[in-house]
Amino acid sequence: MKNLLKLLFILCLSARVQAQRNVVLIIADDLGSDYLGFYEDHQDTAVMPNLRRLLPKSVRFTNAWSNPVCSATRAGILTGRYSFRTGVGGIVGGMGGSNPLNINEMTIPRMLNLFKPNGIAKANIGKWHLQNAMPVSNLMNPNIMGYDHFAGNFIGQLTSYTNWTKVTNGVSASVTTYATTETANDAIAWTKSNPGKPFFLWLAFNAPHEPLHLPPPGMYSNTTLTGTTQDINQRPKEYFKALMEAMDHEIGRLLDTLQVQGKLDSTDFIFMGDNGNTKRTAQIVNTARAKGTIYQYGVRIPFLISGPSVNNPGRMSEALVNTADLFATILEMFGFYNWPSQIPAGKPVDSRSLMPVLQNTATDVRPWAFTEIFKLTPDANDGKTMRNSAYKLLRFDNGTEEFYNLATDPDETNNLLTGTLNSSERSNYQYLCNEMTTLVGTGDLCPNSTATGSPSEMNTVRVSPNPFSGHIVLSNVSETTVCVLSDSTGKRLFSGGNIGSADFSSLPPGVYFLNILLDKPVCVKLVKI
Numbered sequence: 262m263k264n265l266l267k268l269l270f271i272l273c274l275s276a277r278v279q280a281q282r283n284v285v286l287i288i289a290d291d292l293g294s295d296y297l298g299f300y301e302d303h304q305d306t307a308v309m310p311n312l313r314r315l316l317p318k319s320v321r322f323t324n325a326w327s328n329p330v331c332s333a334t335r336a337g338i339l340t341g342r343y344s345f346r347t348g349v350g351g352i353v354g355g356m357g358g359s360n361p362l363n364i365n366e367m368t369i370p371r372m373l374n375l376f377k378p379n380g381i382a383k384a385n386i387g388k389w390h391l392q393n394a395m396p397v398s399n400l401m402n403p404n405i406m407g408y409d410h411f412a413g414n415f416i417g418q419l420t421s422y423t424n425w426t427k428v429t430n431g432v433s434a435s436v437t438t439y440a441t442t443e444t445a446n447d448a449i450a451w452t453k454s455n456p457g458k459p460f461f462l463w464l465a466f467n468a469p470h471e472p473l474h475l476p477p478p479g480m481y482s483n484t485t486l487t488g489t490t491q492d493i494n495q496r497p498k499e500y501f502k503a504l505m506e507a508m509d510h511e512i513g514r515l516l517d518t519l520q521v522q523g524k525l526d527s528t529d530f531i532f533m534g535d536n537g538n539t540k541r542t543a544q545i546v547n548t549a550r551a552k553g554t555i556y557q558y559g560v561r562i563p564f565l566i567s568g569p570s571v572n573n574p575g576r577m578s579e580a581l582v583n584t585a586d587l588f589a590t591i592l593e594m595f596g597f598y599n600w601p602s603q604i605p606a607g608k609p610v611d612s613r614s615l616m617p618v619l620q621n622t623a624t625d626v627r628p629w630a631f632t633e634i635f636k637l638t639p640d641a642n643d644g645k646t647m648r649n650s651a652y653k654l655l656r657f658d659n660g661t662e663e664f665y666n667l668a669t670d671p672d673e674t675n676n677l678l679t680g681t682l683n684s685s686e687r688s689n690y691q692y693l694c695n696e697m698t699t700l701v702g703t704g705d706l707c708p709n710s711t712a713t714g715s716p717s718e719m720n721t722v723r724v725s726p727n728p729f730s731g732h733i734v735l736s737n738v739s740e741t742t743v744c745v746l747s748d749s750t751g752k753r754l755f756s757g758g759n760i761g762s763a764d765f766s767s768l769p770p771g772v773y774f775l776n777i778l779l780d781k782p783v784c785v786k787l788v789k790i
Contacts, residue, residue, distance in 0.1 A: 283528040290470035292534030307505040311513030315567035325564030341588025341612030350635035357636030361392040370407030382455040387465035401431040445511035469504035476507035529568030555646040581630040588612035652689040660771035728788040731766035
């Protein structure tokens with residue numbers, strides 16, 4: 262009987278631990294992977310011992326994509342929907358502008374309340390940045406959208422880390438506590454206030470986003486930093502690392518608190534950046550491809566999941582991931598596997614749960630990853646991109662396209678569309694183009710195949726430059742070879758020989774098709790800039 266009672270106690274305790282499953286989502290602001298020493302592409306490292314504490318129990322993802330900017334990434338996580346569905350394509354209230362997130366969207370906390378009404382505590386602490394702060398009634402939007410508690414800065418960039426405005430459940434107040442510390446304090450206090458419920462905590466630090474203000478002493482390793490404007494301007498990357506280390510310091514306080522509370526081992530932690538580093542802190546040669554762009558440096562982020570949901574931890578995964586996948590993943594971490602039945606009609610969710618990867622029953626959950634950026638005031642960076650395991654297609658809203666083999670060219674230096682695609686490249690291009698067209702559901706991104714004809718012919722004929730601006734030059738064929746240039750609607754713009762002498766500079770930017778009339782005609786897709 263004594264042994265039976267002991268067994269029943271263990272079973273009850275096991276059930277309680279499962280019921281008390283907690284999830285903490287930690288978002289770092291403007292953080293790519295190259296400052297983190299546990300990523301293969303790191304160039305410089307910040308001292309992050311507390312983040313490293315999560316690694317032994319984690320799956321570390323190497324092919325995770327966010328949106329290029331913060332508001333769009335946050336909207337995607339909260340709703341599981343891509344930007345073209347939510348309308349949040351850029352920075353709410355920021356450069357270029359963006360529509361705010363509609364408060365009627367189905368969100369993670371709303372879904373959790375459907376799953377277990379008032380049974381899971383839900384807080385959003387830190388940076389919100391999904392609606393404008395005016396009218397004042399907007400300050401209650403986090404609560405209206407499902408959170409029991411909100412405390413943090415409502416808009417985007419802080420003017421100062423030590424003099425800022427915090428909103429707590431709709432009420433504004435001025436705060437002089439160092440922002441990273443105040444955010445951690447709020448998170449710690451909230452976890453202590455919910456001793457009897459499993460909880461979901463969305464913890465969005467402003468760090469290491471600008472301004473590059475020096476953290477308080479003892480929270481960073483470089484003791485030569487003075488904090489003056491001149492020193493910041495001379496060594497922005499060193500201050501960026503100091504901000505990262507201060508954030509790690511405060512993450513450590515949260516981990517220690519949960520350990521004391523006996524909640525650490527029953528908590529899944531998700532750590533991620535919301536987009537790549539800014540031009541000022543980017544560690545790439547071409548800083549024009551940093552935050553705000555759909556190039557790899559703008560959208561590839563650090564992303565790891567650690568905790569009891571992970572089987573065989575300490576792994577690295579090359580699975581293609583979009584941060585919108587956290588919507589489904591977080592719901593399923595709480596056991597809500599039939600969540601699709603609660604999605605409103607006409608509001609499709611793009612999120613794919615990463616639980617099969619976490620539980621080591623699958624190596625991937627999707628064949629491609631997609632992301633995009635668009636603004637109320639468009640600019641040259643606006644566009645959409647999709648990748649599969651090796652290739653990546655970028656289609657800008659001005660009609661230009663770029664295509665890269667990430668397996669051999671991870672830095673995206675060789676745009677394959679400037680030459681003639683081989684059969685493998687052509688097949689991958691067409692696949693991504695068709696998948697993007699199907700996903701977006703509007704427009705005709707692939708009006709024709711990129712090229713036709715045998716591989717030998719394609720390898721012989723050379724068309725350059727591509728993109729072109731004025732003249733088109735053929736190589737390895739006679740100058741008098743008859744060619745037909747058409748636009749995407751099929752309208753003929755040129756027909757005849759000696760195409761190299763024709764001037765197309767008056768054509769508007771966009772996609773064009775050049776049919777080269779050989780024994781077996783060859784069609785090449787061109788982009789006019």
